[in-house]
Amino acid sequence: MTEHRLNAILLVATAGALAAGGVAWIMQAFVVADLCWAAGTAAAVVPAVAWVLGDLRHGRAGVDLIAVLALGGALAVGEYLAGALIALMLATGRTLEATAGRRAARDLRALLERAPRTARRRMGQDVREVPLAAVSVGDLLVVGPGETVPVDGRVESAAAVLDESALTGESLHVGRDRGDRVRSGAVNVGAAFDLRAEATEQDSTYAEIVRLARRAGAEAAPVVRLADRYAAWFLPLTVAAAGLTWLFSGSAVQAVAVLVVATPCPLLLAAPVAIVSGLSRASRAGVVIRDGGALESLGRARTVLLDKTGTLTTGRPRVIDIVAAPGHQPSDVLRLAASVDRFSPHVLARAIVDEALSRGVTLASPERMGEEPGRGASGTVEGQRITVGAYSTPARPGWARAAENRAALDNAAVAWLTVDGVLVGALLLRDPLRTDAPRTVRRLRSAGFERLLMLTGDRTGPAREVAAVLGLDGVRTEQTPADKAAAVRAESGSAVTVMVGDGVNDAPALAAADVGVAMGARGSTACSGTADVVLTTDRVDRLADAAEIAVRARRIAVQSALGGMVLSLVAMAVAAVGLLPPAAGALLQEGIDVAVILNALRALRPYAPDRAAVGPATEQLIHRFAAEHDDLRSTLEAVRNAADQLSGGPQPAALEAVRAVDRLLTERLLPHEHAEEQQLYPALAAPLGGPEATATMSRAHAEIDRLSRRIATHLAIVPEGGTLAPQQLDDLRACLYGLYTVLRLHFVQEEENYFTLAPETAPRP
Incomplete structure (x- = not known):
């Protein structure tokens, strides 16, 4: 018989006994009422003893022992109503905890249930369904509408439309053209398409995610072990308090009341509920965490070491x-x-x-x-x-x-x-900086990380520039895989350490860290295989999401365990002086347990205080202006090249270059800036906290307008058929260089602060 069914039977039996006794008591059949309540109490003693013996076999003396003492004490002193209430509390607590655990693990189970088991392989005109393990690299597969992509590969036929939410946490459908790479686990929401397999089942993206999900929650997290340590002193304290109450008051009933209010069977189970809820919340955000221990360690971490290429930079020149x-x-x-x-x-x-x-x-x-x-x-x-x-x-x-x-x-x-x-x-x-890297660093700081370092095999110059732009605390360059692992071990000696990487060369460092985080969207299988956390989308800001979720889940877990015990201790003190009878104490303890477990479930709720929520219309605007930034990069180059040409003096070629820039500014750049001011910035005002949030960027628009007008004025005073006057050169060159600098900074600021608010947006810096 399953544990779930046993909990249900116990709940029905104890609730029935309590209700039957209540009816008998109302009918003044007091003996029958006591017999019903005593039967309900006895029904809970057997499973409670089994739970205690199970704990003892595993070397633990948990708080279930308090429940057994309370139930036995209630029977011994004739407090049958209190015993029945304790029994019902025990049954409802177990049932509530199990239900909460199932709800918290729902997203992790969904990952396992969605795992494809077969694939349709095309051989000429023949299409046959084969076991997924039979798929080899190079096979041509057919992915039908509504089917899950079975292995990693490339689109071989027409374009595909996919739902990648299980991998990325983003709900928007994405299009993949012929030749584009597709990861297993995505769902085909369009027409059927052919897929050329580039990996076997075991080497594909979704298989690794499933392996991690199977292990998620399998090990006790340190915070859960912390709860066990709380129980180690809470148990003798409770027994001592009950004994002293009996000794000084001479009342066994008061001693039983102390035991009753100190029966937090589901109380300390709130810690694992919070941890599993955190795992579930992280999976929704596109982050798969190996187990509760990794989540708890991530919540305690204070040092982050990051690889550069592919992690802080795009990894693509x-x-x-x-x-x-x-x-x-x-x-x-x-x-x-x-x-x-x-x-x-x-x-x-x-x-x-x-x-x-x-x-x-x-x-x-x-x-x-x-x-x-x-x-x-x-x-x-x-x-x-x-x-x-x-x-x-x-x-x-x-x-x-x-x-x-x-x-x-x-x-x-x-x-x-x-x-x-x-x-x-x-x-x-x-290799440019990722547009989401600066925001990620800021969010990691706000999540409690005190030391952020970069480890890279790259040259000193590029690495130091990236570290300076991001405001990192240090950088180590020209690092071999062994050097990286040694650096991680050295940092782990002073704080819980997180290592983030995406390549085979990062695998030793990830294994050496307290928490290894792999950029799983493009990272190697070796990297993902040694990691405790896998970011299933190519967005480094998911690391900040995971850190915030872990910190919050751990805080809620500790808060639930400590808060519940403090309330129990207060109730014990009240019961010890005779102000709380056993029956009322049982009801009070039931309320405490339910409240604490419900508090633990708060870890399931979304929590992203630094991420502004934008609607679909605003997302479309962000995508539009991000694409325009790509198109306008040639305009920035033209501005700088025109300034360079002015260094050669007032030559006709220099004048023509400036005129070309003026046309680009008038026809392309200024309309873009005006549209941002009139459409994008008002749409961002609400999610960013008001119009003042975009005031600085609006001031940059005004400066771009001013410099553009100044350049146009210079051209207007050039006589027809003439050339630039020597006295114009210095100011015009300053205007062009100044405009180039303002534009470049302005573009980067928009891409980092605004464009990263929309999912799957990766504008070029």
Whole structure:
């Protein structure tokens, strides 16, 4: 017979006995009433003794022993009504705790129940259902409407529409085009599509999540063991209080009353309810925590060590600037470079091609392609021999030396472009900061983390820049996996430590930490396998969510255990002086237990004080303006390039560059800024706490307008057919550089503070 059924039978028996005795007492059949209440009391003694023996077999002397003493004492002194009330309290407490536990674990069970067990494999025109374990890498699978994606793979046919809420915690459906990667566990909410398997069942994303979910709650969390330690002193204290009451009062009834109000059987079970509720709450937010111990440790942690690449940065290089030689345009440099790199597997080549495609550049088809490791790619485009990559000739023109200096200042890599052997352009690439990283760091600070460090195998320059921007407490660079693990162990000696990473090289450090956190959306299986916490979406701010949930769950667990015992101690004192009879004490203790368990269930409620809630309409606005930021990056480059050209004096080319900037400002940038001011900022006022929240950003809009008008005024005073006057150059160059700086800062602030409020928004910095 299951524990759930036993609890139900006990609840019915004790409630029936109490009710029957009450009816008999009303009919003045007092003997029958006592017999009913005594029967109800006796019915609870047997399971209570079994629970005590079970605790003793596991080396614990829990508070169930107090229940046995109270029940036995009630029978011994003839307080049958009190005994029946204790029995009912014991039964309802067990039932309530079990129900609360089932409710708290509902989301974790849902993960297990959704796990796919079969897949439909396509062989030519034949489609057969096969066990999931039979799927191999390279198999072509069919995912029908409403089905769960069985393994990780790529969309092979038409676009797919997926519900990834089980993985990410986000309810919005996402589209995946042909060739896009899809993770197992997502649900197909559109038409059927073909999937090319890229992993087996055991190596897929959802399988790892299921493995973690199976272990969730399996081990006792330290806070639960803390409750057991409370019981270790609460039990002898209760027995001593009851004994002293009997000794000094001479009343066994008063001693039983003390035992009755000290019967917190479900009381200390509130701690595991709070912990499991925290696990459930975290799973809804796209965070899978291995067990209650990991949640409790995360709630006590005070030091966080973070990997850089893929954790604080995007992990994917991006083009941050394009420099063209005099007589050439940045757009032409990008088009030629991307045309040659379109078939290269190099990570920088992929970044160049992605940049060109995002700007809507039409790529040419190269001929006679070649690639030299460490040097770059080459090919013939439109009859010209193009190379993209390293350029070793020491003699470089002035513009190229300026590009090198800019790359050094920005800690960027340089891909040089030559046309028929002549150097004509440079593309600067860097792994940019994640837009959600600054907000995450602030939220980690507010969650109680006192020390935030970065561990990275990268060079000192880029790493220190990231640490400075985020305000981290320290950075260790050029770290090997062994170095990272050693650093984690050193930090663990002074505080509970969390390590966050996403690659195979982070696995030793994650294993060494008190709590290892893996970026599971793109991280390696080795990384996820050694982690205590897996972020199932590629958003580092989920770490802050998990930390806040863990802190709150632990606080509620300790609050429930301590608060309940304090109330019991007060009631014991009242009972010891004879002011609380056993029956009334049993009712009071029942109320305390129920209240404490309900308090523990508060850990299930959403809690994200730092995250503004935005509606669907506002989310659409955020997505729209984030996309416009991507489109306007070329405008920022044009502003800076025009300022650079003014350094050569009032030449016609410089004037034309400034005029091109003025057109871009008038036709593209200023309409974007005005639309933000009129549409986006009013929509964000409510979730951010009022219009004052966007006042600083509105002031930036005003400065952008002012500088744009000043540039237009400079152009207006140039005579027709004339050129810029020498006395205009300094002010105009200052306006352009100032506008570039204000725009770049303004864009970053909007992306970090506003655009991260919408899920699945990842604007480029």
